[in-house]
Amino acid sequence: MKQTSNDNAANRTSYVGEVYSVGEKKVKSAVLDELPPEWAALHRDGYIHIHDLDAYGKTYNCLTFDFLREFPYRQFDGLTDTAKIIRLFGYIKTLFADMGNEQSGGMAFANFDNDIAAVYKNLGVQDNAQNREITAACIADLILWCNNTHTRMGQTSYYVTLNIGLANSEFARFIAYSVIDEFEKLGAIVFKPNIVFKVAQGVNRFETDNNFDLFQKALLCTAKKMIPTYLLCDCSQDKEVSPEKLSVMGCRTRVVADMFGEQTAIGRGNIANVSINLPRLALEINRDFPNESADEKIERLKQKWTKIADIVTEILIDRYNKVCSHDCSDFPVNCKRQMWCVNVQNMQDVFKHGTLSIGFIGLSETIELITEKRFYADNQTYTLALDFVKFMRDYCDGQCKKQNLNFSLLATSGELISGRFIEIDKSLFSCGANILEKGFYTNSFHVNVDSGISAREKLKKEGPFHALSNGGSISYIELNEAPIGNDEGLRELVEEGISAGVRYLGINFPLDSCNGCNISGVFDICPVCGSNDVTHIRRVSGYLEILDGFTNGKKNEAKTRTSN
Amino acid sequence: MNDKIVLFDLFDTLLIKVWFDYDKALSCLADKYFGRKDELFVLAKEYREKYMLDRNETHTETGFSDQLKYYEKHLGNKLSKPYCDVEWEIFSICREEKLADGAIELLAYLKTRGYKLAVLSNSIFSSATLKKYLNGFGLLAYFDEVISSADILYRKPSTKAFDAALEKLGAKASPNIHFIGNKRDKDYEGALAAGLTPILVTDRSLLQIREFFEQTYLYVNSISERESLVDGPGLRTVIYFQGCKRACKNCHNPSTWALSEGKRYTVEELAKLIRNKAANKKITLSGGEPLLQGKAIENLLEWLSDFDICLYTGGDFDDISDTMKNRLHYIKVGAFDNTCRTTIKPFVGSTNQEFINLRSGK
Numbered sequence: 001m002k003q004t005s006n007d008n009a010a011n012r013t014s015y016v017g018e019v020y021s022v023g024e025k026k027v028k029s030a031v032l033d034e035l036p037p038e039w040a041a042l043h044r045d046g047y048i049h050i051h052d053l054d055a056y057g058k059t060y061n062c063l064t065f066d067f068l069r070e071f072p073y074r075q076f077d078g079l080t081d082t083a084k085i086i087r088l089f090g091y092i093k094t095l096f097a098d099m100g101n102e103q104s105g106g107m108a109f110a111n112f113d114n115d116i117a118a119v120y121k122n123l124g125v126q127d128n129a130q131n132r133e134i135t136a137a138c139i140a141d142l143i144l145w146c147n148n149t150h151t152r153m154g155q156t157s158y159y160v161t162l163n164i165g166l167a168n169s170e171f172a173r174f175i176a177y178s179v180i181d182e183f184e185k186l187g188a189i190v191f192k193p194n195i196v197f198k199v200a201q202g203v204n205r206f207e208t209d210n211n212f213d214l215f216q217k218a219l220l221c222t223a224k225k226m227i228p229t230y231l232l233c234d235c236s237q238d239k240e241v242s243p244e245k246l247s248v249m250g251c252r253t254r255v256v257a258d259m260f261g262e263q264t265a266i267g268r269g270n271i272a273n274v275s276i277n278l279p280r281l282a283l284e285i286n287r288d289f290p291n292e293s294a295d296e297k298i299e300r301l302k303q304k305w306t307k308i309a310d311i312v313t314e315i316l317i318d319r320y321n322k323v324c325s326h327d328c329s330d331f332p333v334n335c336k337r338q339m340w341c342v343n344v345q346n347m348q349d350v351f352k353h354g355t356l357s358i359g360f361i362g363l364s365e366t367i368e369l370i371t372e373k374r375f376y377a378d379n380q381t382y383t384l385a386l387d388f389v390k391f392m393r394d395y396c397d398g399q400c401k402k403q404n405l406n407f408s409l410l411a412t413s414g415e416l417i418s419g420r421f422i423e424i425d426k427s428l429f430s431c432g433a434n435i436l437e438k439g440f441y442t443n444s445f446h447v448n449v450d451s452g453i454s455a456r457e458k459l460k461k462e463g464p465f466h467a468l469s470n471g472g473s474i475s476y477i478e479l480n481e482a483p484i485g486n487d488e489g490l491r492e493l494v495e496e497g498i499s500a501g502v503r504y505l506g507i508n509f510p511l512d513s514c515n516g517c518n519i520s521g522v523f524d525i526c527p528v529c530g531s532n533d534v535t536h537i538r539r540v541s542g543y544l545e546i547l548d549g550f551t552n553g554k555k556n557e558a559k560t561r562t563s564n
Numbered sequence: 565m566n567d568k569i570v571l572f573d574l575f576d577t578l579l580i581k582v583w584f585d586y587d588k589a590l591s592c593l594a595d596k597y598f599g600r601k602d603e604l605f606v607l608a609k610e611y612r613e614k615y616m617l618d619r620n621e622t623h624t625e626t627g628f629s630d631q632l633k634y635y636e637k638h639l640g641n642k643l644s645k646p647y648c649d650v651e652w653e654i655f656s657i658c659r660e661e662k663l664a665d666g667a668i669e670l671l672a673y674l675k676t677r678g679y680k681l682a683v684l685s686n687s688i689f690s691s692a693t694l695k696k697y698l699n700g701f702g703l704l705a706y707f708d709e710v711i712s713s714a715d716i717l718y719r720k721p722s723t724k725a726f727d728a729a730l731e732k733l734g735a736k737a738s739p740n741i742h743f744i745g746n747k748r749d750k751d752y753e754g755a756l757a758a759g760l761t762p763i764l765v766t767d768r769s770l771l772q773i774r775e776f777f778e779q780t781y782l783y784v785n786s787i788s789e790r791e792s793l794v795d796g797p798g799l800r801t802v803i804y805f806q807g808c809k810r811a812c813k814n815c816h817n818p819s820t821w822a823l824s825e826g827k828r829y830t831v832e833e834l835a836k837l838i839r840n841k842a843a844n845k846k847i848t849l850s851g852g853e854p855l856l857q858g859k860a861i862e863n864l865l866e867w868l869s870d871f872d873i874c875l876y877t878g879g880d881f882d883d884i885s886d887t888m889k890n891r892l893h894y895i896k897v898g899a900f901d902n903t904c905r906t907t908i909k910p911f912v913g914s915t916n917q918e919f920i921n922l923r924s925g926k
Contacts (some may be wrong), residue, residue, distance in 0.1 A: 064760060210816070223793075351772065415780060452789070452790075453790075454789065454790040454791060455791060455797070456789065456843075479793060479794075480794075481794055481907070482907070483793035483794055484794075484907075484909070484910045484911075485797070485910025485911060486793045486794070486797055486798070486910065486911075487797075488797040488798040489791075489793040489797065489798045489799045489800070490793070492799045492844060493799065519907070519908065520907065520908070521907025521908070522907065523907075527905050527907070
């Protein structure tokens, strides 16, 4: 069966998947038809993108599990250590499979190493050689399950993120070690789940820290496989928050501040997000007011954006209210397993802790259209760009107070919309041709992928935008080839990221794997066995995917990438 | 910075006088062309007093052909051959020179590294004659220009003489251009006044001058704009040195092969540039084959003694001097072999190459 669409990067096909795809399109269209026409038009015309439209009003986006709060210890009574371990990992897999079909986005453990060790401790599982061996095997099995299972929506894999690195016991350290070690040993072709290493001083960041060895191991694995990525707990934005409370979805979602509780990611997630097509606004301004100065145009941009953002706010609130109108029967597994931060009475008690995010894409193109310069070209232009993002953030903060809900600003990933927006804009505008020709818009506030600037410089330029994007952000370093064995260099990048204010850091490089002999590198024909049966693995929206499954926008972007 | 140009004085710099006998030239001239030997000698004395004695004050030149014309006029008979032929005949008969020690070595080094070379000689004989003479010593091929004061009519130390030579090379005066000569007043002072950097062969032998060049200058293809993560541990600024003779198949830097290309830096200039670029003090010396510039690189290592430095050579471990090894942190040895390429062994291109940490265990 041929894949029917490339709407989503992680898709595979099956009969159920095909039925889902057909249904999804109908549902999406029905959702749009039921929305106020003005809202639907904004989405259809490419001013905005309502993410996960099929889930509109039905479910929320993503969740970091509050795994320990109501853990069902009783179910493990009377089992041997071996059985407990096997059943625990079985429980987790079932949880992923069930939850993955109850929500539209990703699932994460904020502290996979400590959570598992804590469960072990409460279950009385001893730290001994045999239990370690079984644990390592179960971890390998869980990794393979995440990589090989495509039953979500009958066609795609589960977006799972395991945050590790803060391990505070010997067994927890072993679990963190095994997650990296087993993932590394499984070779390039296994590229899920997403593993995030949380870097924190006093824990693992420096040579003298207890888990520095885990940090080094993580870096060496990244050098081979692009995973783990790094959550920089000491960055300016998050350093006041306890690292245990921080977590990231593979896609980049950040959930920290809560108007209704403590600052934490655990048991919370994003409810919904809507992204705004910034270059569209700039294209319209250039068309309607070609002779105005850059400052005048920026003012117009702010006005136009606010108009759209007002509607986006209404959409997010509508979606929030609709999700809240459901009850426990619509989220049976989650209500039973209690992965949320509070026990469910009514859904609003739960979802008010979630975030509503306003996203943006193409800051680089927008500033270039208005100033004819890349936003990082000089201080003046850079300040202009930063001020504009600050303006968007202030708006979101304002909505928190006005609406009494957790609004946040999301530095949206490029996946899907980078191609969708530009296709529509191409059909509408003849000016700005250079920007439209390349076939994609640049991810959030990222420096253009063809900038050619150094890695350090890129991090320095992007850092300040992280602090403003409180709904989530990531910086990528693009390399020509795998930095095999260079933990030292990657660590320098992590340090540079921390001092620049980067919150979440990913290392990208072309990763081609020979299906004949498992050798990886950068090639179309395997240099060892000569086979042309080669899988090309690249990062999309935070998760690694096989290149053939890329959406068109992403393919265009991958072609244009130059290394930092 | 990139003025790869050296000017040379000729006599007693590149060619050392064995004997010179002007009277012999005049006798020959009389015997073969004019007869009337006594009269010719008187005329020659007259000519010298009239036109040649003040040359060192006026820094102007009067060529041998003018002298011949003077004799023709006063003796009343025409030469039976063109002036240039007569000049060459007379020139060769009155002298003997030998090649200075180290001349070929110095010239060959400079020529290989892509320098433009020129002779600027104070001589009454034309450049055509000097070229013929140089050719006999196998030196002519090294030079882009041979300039005689007889042609340009100015003599060193006149700045005009140096300027005329530079103009022929399409260059402008610069302290980066060296002038190598033997006379303090004419060569050294003159070159200095003309804005060049002089070296006297009376201070240093030609072999020492070659050593000076080898120790002072580095030839660089490029310096990485972005730090590399695949040229040794850490984020490393890579200096690609110019020149390699190995010609490995599928080399990914063939533009670094030609020895004559590349930008020239003094060790000091390059050290300062690197200090500016590599904030984390981690660099990799690659190429090209850096060991072809081993002496200057040893000096560079001295300048950057607080740096973490990695050397990529296609040579063997034993090709690297102990001085260098003491200053280096890492080395990659072995030539790239296209038949055993690797993408999984850290920091090397093919499995036969070795990446060595010289400080491990210290």
